Amino acid sequence: MSLARRILLALAAPVLAFVVAGAVASLVLLISGDDVGGFWSVMFSMPRHRNIVSILNTTAVLYLSGVAAAIGFRMNLFNIGVEGQYRLAAFAAGAFAGAAWLPGWLNTIAAIVVAMVVGALWAAVAGLLRVTRGVSEVISTIMLNAIAGSLVTYLLAKVALTTGNSRNTRPIPEGSRVGTVKLFSDSPTEVYGLSLVAIVVGVGFWVLLNRTRFGFDLRASGASESAAVASGVDVRKMVVAAMLLSGAVAGLVGLPSMFSDSYSYGSAFQTGLGFTGIAVALLGRNNPVGIAFGALIFAFLSEQATLLNILAGVSPDIVDVTQGVIVLAVVVAYEIVRRYRVRLEQAQVAGELAGQRRTPLLTEERN
Amino acid sequence: MSTAVTAPPPVEAPAERRSRGLRFGLYLAGGFVVLCLVRVITGADELTSSGTLAVTLTATMPIAMAGLGGLWSERAGVVNIGLEGMMIMGTLGAGYFGFHYGVIAGIVGAVLLGVAGAGLHALATVVFGIDHIVSGVAINIIALGVSGFLAEAWFSDLEGGGPTQSPPLPTPFEINIDAISGPANTLEGKHWFLISDLASVVEMFTKNLSSLVVFALALFFVTQWVLWRTRFGLRLRSCGEAPAAAESLGINVYRYKIIAVLISGGLAGLGGALLSMVSSSGFQVGQTNNRGYIGLAAMIFGNWRPSGLFMGSALFGYTQALPFRQGTVSVHALLLLVALLLVAIGVVQLLRKRRVQAIGAFAFGVLFLLWYLVTDIVPRDFTTMAPYITTLLVLALASQRLRMPAADGQVYRKGSAG
Amino acid sequence: MTTSTTARTAEAIELTGIGKRFPGVVANHDVDITIHTGTIHALVGENGAGKSTLMKILYGVQRPDDGTIRVDGQDVSLSTPADAIARGIGMVFQHFMLADNLTVLENITLGAEKLHGIGDDARTEILAISRRYGFGLDPDELVESLGVGERQRVEILKVLYRGARIIILDEPTAVLVPQEVDALFANLRELKDQGHTLIFISHKLDEVLAVADDITVMRRGTTVASVKPGDVTARQLAELMVGSELPSPSTEESTVTDRVLLEVEGLELRDAAGRPELTDIGFEIHAGEILGIAGVEGNGQAELVETLIGMRQPVAGTVRLGERDISGWSTRERRAAGIGYIPEDRQRHGLLLDAPLWENRILGHQTRPPAVKAGGWLDVGGARTDSERIVGQYDVRTPGIDTTARALSGGNQQKFIVGREMSGDPILLMASHPTRGVDVGAQAQIWDHIKQARRQGLAVLLISADLDELIGLSDTIRVLLRGRLVGTFDPQHVTPSELGSAMTGADSGADSGSGDDA
Incomplete structure (x- = not known):
């Protein structure tokens, strides 16, 4: 297959998905009597500098969440529990950093480690249940999400400082906070320092997947568990390892804003990032580069959504609809493209070989 | 020669099936007696008060409907994690149609919107062969967005409504049989062991009982009958057990799977209607609060069977209801209940000569007893966690005995027969 | 017994010029077979000779690209198994088509509920058939508790329950122990005596010669001969199956050592x-x-x-x-x-299957050069070079090492696997x-x-x-x-x-x- 054709096929699915999602969104707006033109002009308007910064910060967080989900997805392990993992981890890190047992940067680094360990352990519960007791990780992570929510509320009540209606962990001491990167002089918001962790995680994920034995085993387990077992992969170990890794990355999700903006974990801490991460991972085909695009697109859509109400009088929820449709459409489109590609390739192989020698009359019985 | 291999036909399957129903009843009755005992010991009368039971019932039914939806879908081999989204669609439908066109239209609208969500799931999973979990997750995202968007469009300008909630909705007809509920109430007030508790149960069914709840309860019997006693049900289940075999016998597997998923969505939508019109006074954004997922968990808890799934739902419903009924006292009393149940399990295990399990049950029973004795209240968050932890424990301990449909969650392509 | 000479002359099935192509493969071409009513007709051929595809065509699972199918003298078009069942054709698959978690009764009545319902009438009918042919099956037992032989009898009963007169058995003996094979053959003869037509697919020649009335040999997707068991020896049949072009493997001088x-x-x-x-x-x-x-x-x-x-x-x-x-x-x-x-x-x-060949080179060799370096780092260059070597040395016909394994x-x-191993x-x-x-x-x-x-x-x-x-x-x-x-x-x-x-x-x-x- 030529390179151009490959790229075309790779792009066909997401483009198709966006067209479908755009059509659905327009249709919904049309039915509800909203301003369709206004919607599109807002969505396609150039974001202002402060919005760009905000998009970048959201992209980083969604990227981390997406990678966390993708690590499991690559081996058909549905870690729906990123949500619970990152919330518990962010709380633990916030409480730890707020306690300030260590000075300055040491405290920061230790808190990051705490977050990763807590996220990993929480995810490992699901992994262990799966390999020792055969419990589906889908159900167990959903249960663990709910448990994490209650647990965090309970623990927060134990350690929190209450101000008015909100509860927060102790503020992270000045010396342990992480600075920001000023991109634009006219923007009041800045890029969180820990957002850059996303780049490290992305590169690490790519290397892990494509250049290490562990990554190969992970992909092999996802592509064909039976073949992986026959090749010597210990699938049970891989399940636990993938869950640990996935949870560790999930643990990072809540940190950029906590160390550069809110300086504590509180009852108003952003939720839902874990579920959006799943969507982002699916959009990016669980591929390190693809997830980056997915995160960027979702962050862009979310940021533009905040303008919809003001500029076009359209509820920003329409963007949630659009995001959901994109995910569903993109997955369907990938499947259709995949089938087309398989057929194309088989025909092509047969064609090329016929050139060398006559077509093999028979290969095997179909089953 | 041909008779050489003939084996004597052992006949035990029907008997086994009968005993399953019997066992279910025994467990239910046994659990209830222990509950009564705990009430008498602790004096936490709300444990079995008719008020608590009534709240439990209304909390149980939405979960049970989601679970029943899951049962239909998974019996046909399609995992439906999109129940949550379909339920959200149901609450929205009940809100819109219920407000504008009355109770019946609200219920029908809820079911239809649930079916619409399910249609998407069926299209993605059955027709296009997408992973069931992926499709379900996407549907949940879409439904959440749709409900938020349409709620704002539909309810913002209505009196009593707002961008995230509908005006109060009409409630379905409520059944009151004063002739029975009156005396039952008197009896309940006596706080006699078992008798007063049973009176509470009677009262629950005769006072302010929503007709929609009765309808939902009836659906359990309908499901049991349709899935296990009719040709349609047999075909549907065969698609979840061995779709290739079904297709080889001329059954249109896609059709049954699609129908099952649509019914699943309708039931989840009905669960949404129950939430908006019975459990609360109207539609609210985020009202489902993961009940779709909980329904799925209840279904697994119940081993893909209507009776077990109802028990699972009731467990969730009860723990959701109890904190609202003298929460601190009632929930604390629950510790004793757990302790007693664990001891009971320990005794059963000992009789079955499973010593390790028995010791484990006894040990935890003692721990819960100590917890009960040395504390006065249980933090609220622990109560909300309890059903989830229970489900996890049940899954972890009983996973070997759970039997999901053999082809559940697998993508089936037409022409796979042979 | 009842349908003796007259039935034997009638033709249950005539296949003429059947052809079936899959992308890149011709599974069947120019297949002609005539099967007489009330006989056991064996279809023999090597694995890959196209027998199973042909039978799937006859059972409506696959549609032929060319040719005509006549059942009991009538031209038919079989696009689903339901069509075939309606024509009195039933199939017993090599890999049993049974739902483990359903009872024997449920498995049998499935798809044929109209005949006797799914209750007591069906139970009576199943017991009657089971007794008539000595199957010894209990309708209410779960299939998962049955042994292989019993499962096969459930499959045959399933077909009989639908009133099939023409029964296709795809490699029915592959999974059976000898006693079960004997019992199966006894069942088959009984069925034949009652007027059923049986199509028996196999590559085990002794069995074929023992049980068949007619034999059709397939090779490379087409029918090459129709013979009577009395007229051929196993050796001759084998030659027909493999053709003259097939080299027989022959041992060379011993290289066995004492290590x-x-x-x-x-x-x-x-x-x-x-x-x-x-x-x-x-x-x-x-x-x-x-x-x-x-x-x-x-x-x-x-x-x-x-x-x-x-x-x-x-x-x-x-x-x-x-x-x-x-x-x-x-x-x-x-x-x-x-x-x-x-x-x-x-x-x-x-x-x-969906990974390119060079990645498949790594599979099973994740700990060794040239695919993997010390410390668990993949050596993509090494894997690619060595894949090229295998493709050349082992004559793997592929456009390149970036082609997915599925396409070959x-x-x-x-x-490729042999080369890799x-x-x-x-x-x-x-x-x-x-x-x-x-x-x-x-x-x-x-x-x-x-x-x-x-x-x-x-x-x-x-x-x-x-x-x-x-x-x-x-x-x-x-x-x-x-x-x-x-x-x-x-x-x-x-x-x-x-x-x-x-x-x-x-x-x-x-x-x-x-x-x-x-």
């Missing part, structure tokens, strides 16, 4: 329910020796291979590879120690049905590679259902029967029929328990 490379002692394996699957397995393979394992499928061959590669854990016994005791080793350690493995089901166990034909997939200096090569479902050209090449492995001084464990292959390649042949090694043969002197009787337990006398079916 033991694989030593297995007292190996025992049980299934989840604790039933023995392998019992007291012990053998040695020397450097330069090919040990062939013969046996009817399902007698423990797959279990033996999976235990030796470390995918299943035995309850007792030792395995020594060279000087080392590898009994407790994981699959990965065993492969790293030099076990090459050509799995029986290459698509499930040997390949990542079965024979080329298998050649011969890389990295293996000590032991385990080949499980290495030429199954492979085209003739690739078959000869694979045989050459196995012989070359022997010359290089490897120990080779060869498992095959093809007796000619075993006799032609092996230095020693052992027979596996019900999980035990029951006989040792010298391929120079043994005949297929001698092996056959050992495989069916006919000459052992001992241990003739009726398998898992009693």
Whole structure:
């Protein structure tokens, strides 16, 4: 297959998905009597500098969440529990950093480690249940999400400082906070320092997947568990390892804003990032580069959504609809493209070989 | 020669099936007696008060409907994690149609919107062969967005409504049989062991009982009958057990799977209607609060069977209801209940000569007893966690005995027969 | 009995000029078969000859691209199994089409509920059929608790329940133990006597000659001969099946040394329910020796291979590879120690179908150069270069190493696997049905590679259902029967029929328990 054709096929699915999602969104707006033109002009308007910064910060967080989900997805392990993992981890890190047992940067680094360990352990519960007791990780992570929510509320009540209606962990001491990167002089918001962790995680994920034995085993387990077992992969170990890794990355999700903006974990801490991460991972085909695009697109859509109400009088929820449709459409489109590609390739192989020698009359019985 | 291999036909399957129903009843009755005992010991009368039971019932039914939806879908081999989204669609439908066109239209609208969500799931999973979990997750995202968007469009300008909630909705007809509920109430007030508790149960069914709840309860019997006693049900289940075999016998597997998923969505939508019109006074954004997922968990808890799934739902419903009924006292009393149940399990295990399990049950029973004795209240968050932890424990301990449909969650392509 | 001479002359099925193409493959072309009513008609041919595709066409699972189908003298178009069932055609699949978690009754009535409902009427009817043919089935038992023979009878009952007059049996004996085969044949003759027409697919010639009235031979997707069993010998049938172009594998001069490379002692394996699957397995393979394992499928061959590669854990016994005791080793350690493995089901166990060939080069060799460097880093360049080498050296017909494994034909997939498993200096090569479902050209090449492995001084464990292959390649042949090694043969002197009787337990006398079916 030529390179151009490959790229075309790779792009066909997401483009198709966006067209479908755009059509659905327009249709919904049309039915509800909203301003369709206004919607599109807002969505396609150039974001202002402060919005760009905000998009970048959201992209980083969604990227981390997406990678966390993708690590499991690559081996058909549905870690729906990123949500619970990152919330518990962010709380633990916030409480730890707020306690300030260590000075300055040491405290920061230790808190990051705490977050990763807590996220990993929480995810490992699901992994262990799966390999020792055969419990589906889908159900167990959903249960663990709910448990994490209650647990965090309970623990927060134990350690929190209450101000008015909100509860927060102790503020992270000045010396342990992480600075920001000023991109634009006219923007009041800045890029969180820990957002850059996303780049490290992305590169690490790519290397892990494509250049290490562990990554190969992970992909092999996802592509064909039976073949992986026959090749010597210990699938049970891989399940636990993938869950640990996935949870560790999930643990990072809540940190950029906590160390550069809110300086504590509180009852108003952003939720839902874990579920959006799943969507982002699916959009990016669980591929390190693809997830980056997915995160960027979702962050862009979310940021533009905040303008919809003001500029076009359209509820920003329409963007949630659009995001959901994109995910569903993109997955369907990938499947259709995949089938087309398989057929194309088989025909092509047969064609090329016929050139060398006559077509093999028979290969095997179909089953 | 041909008779050489003939084996004597052992006949035990029907008997086994009968005993399953019997066992279910025994467990239910046994659990209830222990509950009564705990009430008498602790004096936490709300444990079995008719008020608590009534709240439990209304909390149980939405979960049970989601679970029943899951049962239909998974019996046909399609995992439906999109129940949550379909339920959200149901609450929205009940809100819109219920407000504008009355109770019946609200219920029908809820079911239809649930079916619409399910249609998407069926299209993605059955027709296009997408992973069931992926499709379900996407549907949940879409439904959440749709409900938020349409709620704002539909309810913002209505009196009593707002961008995230509908005006109060009409409630379905409520059944009151004063002739029975009156005396039952008197009896309940006596706080006699078992008798007063049973009176509470009677009262629950005769006072302010929503007709929609009765309808939902009836659906359990309908499901049991349709899935296990009719040709349609047999075909549907065969698609979840061995779709290739079904297709080889001329059954249109896609059709049954699609129908099952649509019914699943309708039931989840009905669960949404129950939430908006019975459990609360109207539609609210985020009202489902993961009940779709909980329904799925209840279904697994119940081993893909209507009776077990109802028990699972009731467990969730009860723990959701109890904190609202003298929460601190009632929930604390629950510790004793757990302790007693664990001891009971320990005794059963000992009789079955499973010593390790028995010791484990006894040990935890003692721990819960100590917890009960040395504390006065249980933090609220622990109560909300309890059903989830229970489900996890049940899954972890009983996973070997759970039997999901053999082809559940697998993508089936037409022409796979042979 | 009742439908004697008149029925025999009528034609139940006439297939004319049937053709079926899949992308890149011609599965059937110019197939002509006439099947007489009230006969047992055998369809024989090698794996891959197109028998199963043809029968799927006749049962409406696949639609033919060319040709006509006539059933009882009428032209028909069969686009779904339901059409075929309506025409009185039923099929018993090789891989049973049963739902384990449903009862016998439910499995049988499924799709035919209109006949007798799914209640007591159906139960009565099933019991009646079961008695008439001596099937001995209980309608209310769950299928999961049945043995293989019983399951097959459920399948046949399923077909009879629908009133089928024409019954297709796809390799019905492949999974049966000898007693069950005898019982099956008795059932078939009974069915024939009552006027049914049976189409019996097989590649086991002795069975075909024993039970069939007519035989049609298929080769390379088309029908090549129609014969009567009285007119041919097994040898002649075999020649018709394989054609003259097929080279028979022939043993070369012995290269067997006295250095033991694989030593297995007292190996025992049980299934989840604790039933023995392998019992007291012990053998040695020397450097330069090919040990062939013969046996009817399902007698423990797959279990033996999976235990030796470390995918299943035995309850007792030792395995020594060279000087080392590898009994407790994981699959990965065993492969790293030099076990090459050509799995029986290459698509499930040997390949990542959607990955390019060069990535498949890494599979099973995740610990060794050239695909992986020390410390667990993949060597993409090394894997690619070595894949090119395999493609060239083993004549894998592919446009390139970036082509996905799925796109290749079965024979080329298998050649790639053989090439891969011969890389990295293996000590032991385990080949499980290495030429199954492979085209003739690739078959000869694979045989050459196995012989070359022997010359290089490897120990080779060869498992095959093809007796000619075993006799032609092996230095020693052992027979596996019900999980035990029951006989040792010298391929120079043994005949297929001698092996056959050992495989069916006919000459052992001992241990003739009726398998898992009693």
